[in-house]
Amino acid sequence: MTLPNIPEERVPAHVAIIMDGNGRWAEERGLHRTQGHEMGEKALFDVVEGALEVGIRYLSVYAFSTENWNRPQEEVDFLMGFNRMLLRQRRGDLDERRVKIRRVGRRAGVPEDVLVEFDEAEAKTAHHDRMDLLICFNYGGRAELEDAASTGGPLAENLYAPEVPDVDLLIRTSGEMRLSNFLLWQSAYAELYFTDVLWPDFDRHALFKALEDYASRERRFGGL
Helix, strand or coil: CCCCCCCCCHCCEEEEEEECHHHHHHHHHCHHHHHHHHHHHHHHHHHHHHHHCCCCCCEEEEEECCCCCHHHHHHHHHHHHHHHHHHHHHHHHHHCCEECCCEEEEECCCCCHHHHHHHHHHHHHHHCCCEEEEEEEHHHHHHHHHHHHCCCCCHHHHHHCCCEEEEEEEECCCCCCCCCCCCCCCCCCCCCEECCCCCCCCCCHHHHHHHHHHHHHCCCCCCC
């Protein structure tokens, strides 16, 4: 597919994605929910490729929320192991593409072997500056604000990744229209884009469509 026909200055610096619909995608096909997560990983890597093609500098993805611990234990266990495996398998691909991998969220509660994979992926790719892929894992917007406030300093300076600019475009798949506790501070003036496409069916072409919609909007940030 041809790259989106938008001026370079209209490409958002920071795109955030709520990757929703893996379970529904699987259930609609009579598959186990875990198979939806497996297909969702393929969608994510294609979106990363598309983001690199258009020059997006920061891509934040909602991989596991602080509320996701309430899911059935079987699914939680699968997601822990699945993400550990993906980090091991994909970090080489992302390293080759000069993508910096960053984990964003609380460490407490996450299995040590998963944290080790995150730490090794971050160390391996720390020197890259083509794109930062922020994997929001055991992340919650309220938890982030609570943690920032507990330092006693300015909130903006004590977020998990304070040097990352605010979200320009926030995308949510699967037809749901809510933020679900994702990047609440950073998305104060984000443009919101909702699509009925379930996450496993989302790809770089769907991303380009969202970017074209974003480029057509006029952002005022509370002004005239």
